[in-house]
Structures are given as C-alpha cells and as structure tokens.
Amino acid sequence: MKEAYLGIDIGSISTKGVIIDEDNNILASSYIWTEGNPLGSAKKLLGILEEQFDKETYQIVATGTTGSARNLVGAMVGATMVKNEITAHAIGTTTLYPDVRTILEIGGQDSKIILVENGVAIDYAMNTLCAAGTGSFLSSQAKRLGVEVEEFGDIALKSTHPTQIAARCTVFAESDLVHKIQMGHPKEDIIAGLCKAVVSNYLNNVGKGKKILSPVVFQGGVSKNIGVTAAFKEALGCDIIVDENGHLMGAFGVAILAGRSSKRKVFDFSVEDMEFKTRDTNCGRCPNNCEIICVYRDGVLIDSWGNRCDRGAIKIGTKLAN
C-alpha cells in the first residue's frame, strides 16, 4: 500500500480537490462550483475523486484543506492540515516551478500577488475590502453580455481595438460598460476591454509598488481566460506561464503541506454518507454577542468557532437538541 495525500481548496466560487502520491504526481483531481454550499460541494467533490482514485494501491494518510471555507470543511473531513490559501498557493507553485519569481493569482473573490526568491515567498499582497476585478466581476459581466464566461477569452482575442473601460471599481466599471454598449461598441472589443481592465486594476491595486520579475506564473480560475493572459503579457512585456493545473494549485499546495507534516490520519471516503449540519448561535454572555458557528456530524458537535474569549467556548461532543 503506497501513501497518498488529499488536498481540498474550497473557494467562494469553486471547489477544487486533488490526490497526490509521494512524488507529487496528481492521481485524481476535480474542479466544481461551490454554489454557496461548501459542505455539499465538498461531498460531491469527494464522490468524484473517489471514482478516479485507485484504492487498491494507495491509501490517503493525510488530508489538507485551504480556501475561505477551510475550517468548516476541515472539520468535516477531519483534516490534518488547515492552511491559508496564500501559503498553499506559494507552496504548490514553487514545487512545480522552482525558479518562479512572481505568482499572479486571480480567483473568484480575491486576488493576490506573491513574490518569490530562491523558491521561498518573500513578499505578498492581497486585495482589501473590495472584490473589484476578480472572477465574480467577469462572470457577472458575462451574464450581462449574454455570453458564457468560459468563451470570454476566445472572443477577446478576436478584437483588434479593445474598448477603454474604467477599472477602478466594479460599480463604476459596470456603468462605464453599459454606456459603451449603448454607444454601439462591438461585443468582442468590449470583452477585450474588460480583460484589459481586470489586468490594469490588478496591477494598480494588488501589484502596486511590487517589482514583478520574470518568470511569471499566472493562476487561479481567471487564468483559464486566455484574454486576460494576453492582456497580462502585453502589460508586463514578458512571457506568462499558465499551468494546465493552475486552477488546482491551492489544493495541490495544501496536499503537499499535509504530506510534509508529521501528522497522520487515514482518510475514509465514508464522510460522504454522513450528515453535516451547521448552526449559528449568539453567545450573549457580554455585549460583544459573538456569533458562534457550530458544526455537527450526525447530530454530534465536532467543532465550533467565532468566540472571542473562553466564556463562549462550547463543549465538543454535545448532542444537537432539536
């Protein structure tokens, strides 16, 4: 029986999972939409991974979770490693591309830049307070234009004269966009303009003051959009590497981290059949009124978080009262 590691990245928009062996080869992988239900999509993801996975030769001995729902899904699958997505991405990419200097990442709700030197992250930045110029912006504009977001890149490349679109803020960009549509700009020019707007927004906000050195790797869901990649190439004037597994990098990174740590716990696909429930309660023991999230597996509390002090601590193992 050979060892294998599972990594799950549950983002706001999509849920990604990979199973890797000891030499970081991907044995199984999947990418599905979260659709506002992290627990449900994680279960679905595990179902897909189980079908691809060879249980006879491999055994999953460590599990890692990352992404914005890492705690919730970590509690569900009994993760041995729960890590933030910035570290997970840095580890994943530097493993595949040891001499990378800059990692650009645009996901559904956030975007980040990681600077690397000698295979170690030396500086990073992440968007604050606002989700302008991320994947969710592109997909909402796609809906407005009546095209699938997956076709965006191909349409954008057809344009020879991209429309100028104000990119500072999603709300302003949208009204600018509507205006340009009504003026009669062709669709492909507008879509190419949007891709350019995403890039200039990224470089002005997240990338501000950061020295972007080649080789540059571009990843995250938006990296699948060749229009944005082309716009990055033009803006930075250097080649952009987009890995075919670029959208899985977070899951890949956390699987590597889970494998590297000494913590071991055999993962069992039976969690797919268990029932998970979350419930939020208000502590009420002081005016802070912390919102405490409790996670129950088959009616038994397995984890809780959200309390700021010990007064709000909840005993693990309590039964769900109905």
Added chain:
Amino acid sequence: MNGVKKVSFPSFTHYNYAFKYFMENGVGARYIMPPQMTLRTLDRGTKASPDYVCTPFKTTLGSMMDCLEAGADTIFMSMGLCRLGYYGELQEQILRDMGYQFDFVNLSEYSTGKRRDYIKALKRLNPRMSVAKMMLVLAETVKLVEQLDEAEAMYYKNCGFEKVKGSCKTAIKRYHTAVETATTGRELEAAYKKFKKEFNEIELDKPENPLKVGVVGEFLTAQDAFSNLDVEQKLADMGVEVYRYLNATSRMFHYKGKNLQVETSEYCKYDMGPTSTINIWAAKNYASHSFDGIVHIKSAGCTPEIDIMPVLHNISEDYKIPVLYLTYDSQTSDTGLATRLEAFYDMISMRKKVL
C-alpha cells in the same frame, strides 16, 4: 458638588488609567472609567457617524455614548494634528442632536500652546483646582504613561513565548488594577516595580533568534487592541516578538521630530502629518536592525498614513523586508485578518529558515 465634574475620556488602550489618575488626584474631578468597548459601541458609533469619516471617530463617538450612560456628565476630548482636531466639535454636535445632555471640554478650543489656556480648560472640570497640585500630579502622570507603555512593550515582546499560557496577561492585568486604584506617586512606583519583578519571573520558552515584527501605523488604530482586532496579540501568539515604537511616550513626551526627520531624510524631505515621521523612522529602524517583517496599520481613509505607504514600499525594497498593509473600517469579522496574518507568519518564518 460645587462645580466638580464627573468627567470621562473615550476609551483608548491603557491611557484611561493615566487620565483617571490625573483627573482624580491632580484636577480634583471625578473620573468615570469608560466601559470596555464592545461591538455595540462600534455599532452605535458607526450609525451616528458620517460614513466616510475615519474609524477612530466612530469608536470614540460610540465610547462617549457608553461613558455618558455610565454616569459621566462631562466629556473631555483631545486635540489633534490631523482630522482628529475637528473630531470634538462634530462629536459634540452629534451627541447633542441625539438628545444627550452634558458638558464638553474640547481641548482643540484651548490649544494655543500657552499654559494658561490649558489651565482654563481644566478649571472647567473643577473651578477650585490647585494649579500647583495639578502640575505636580501631571509630572507623576507623565511618568505613569511611560511605565504603562514600557509594561506593554515588555508584554508584547514576551507573551508569545510564555510556558504557562496566560501568565503574562495575568501579570499585566494585575498591574493595571493596581494603577487604577493608586492615589499617590509612591503607590504607582511600587506597582510598577512589583509588576517588573513578577513579569521577569515568568518562565519563557524563547528560541535564541526569534521572529521579530515591528508595528507602525495610525496613532489610535495601531495602539488600541479593540480597534485593530487584537492584531499584536494574534501575531505574538504565533510565536513572534512584537515591537511598536509608536506610543504616547515616544510621540508626545519624548518626541524628537527634527532628529527623526534628519535620520530619515533619504526617504522624505517633509513632515507629512502627525505620525508619519515617527513611523518612517521606526520602519527604517526595524529594517536596519534585521527585523523579519513590518506591519502597517491604518483606518480606511487616513490620509497621513496613506502618504507614508510609498515610503514604506521604498524601505521594503531597499532592506528586503516584507511589509503587511492592513486597513481597518468598522468590519468586525477577523477571518480575513487571520488569513493575512497567518500567511505573513508562514512567509517570514520560511524566509528566515532559508536566509
């Protein structure tokens, strides 16, 4: 009671202990300790504030409401070198419009730089105040602020490495209680001595070369744990020595702006606001003492702190030190903060191993 006021100053880290000591023993007024800020404070302050004002306006306004409801009949508000200078006037108007009845002593109205004008302000709290006594207690209060700041610096430098969880917190809490009840300078000295002794006896488990992070930023948000969602504690808990040069001692009582400006002249020619010179100097100082990282804290829309960010970029590049920029508004979820801090910690610790 013949014009003696029950005065309060909005909650601001440990400085309310110093205010209390000064007001009760020096001025001879009664001091109402502001209740600890909670989400309710911030909520009410935000609702009553203009939306785009800096966050400290919202927290101090909320805290003023808490103070008035806790029994204060007079609010004392500080002056300031940025928008803070206009806080008092607007906050007074907002509170009056809401129907609160109180006296408002706004130091901005007395900030002529002349001693007799400040004394005028204080006489409003107690008309029969003895100026000689007040001056004496003022000196003791300055000393107290220095000691409070020093105690805090010791705390954040070491609390991440204690062997018994919570022992540092207990020691500093005990010190604060002693300070709150002290009535003489001698008692203050004794309390500080006792704290130092107790704190130095706490067993630590510190590696030889621990991770060091320096904090710079806006005066209130960087110092007040409630306003910055306890960022220094969170960093320390990961096993980091946390330093912050910025505090009342170094900015107000021992401020050597000219010298600091000369020492940072390669980065900026002019003073850009209340805390910019001190922050640039501190950042350069951390960088040149091979710290592992700098955290810059500001509230959304704080212009002086936005101005120093390009300088921090330059320092970061010259000394190859990562800077984490954190912007606070009235959000209270710390998930986003935890993600950024964790990633920052991972990065500086991996970097340290390689370099």
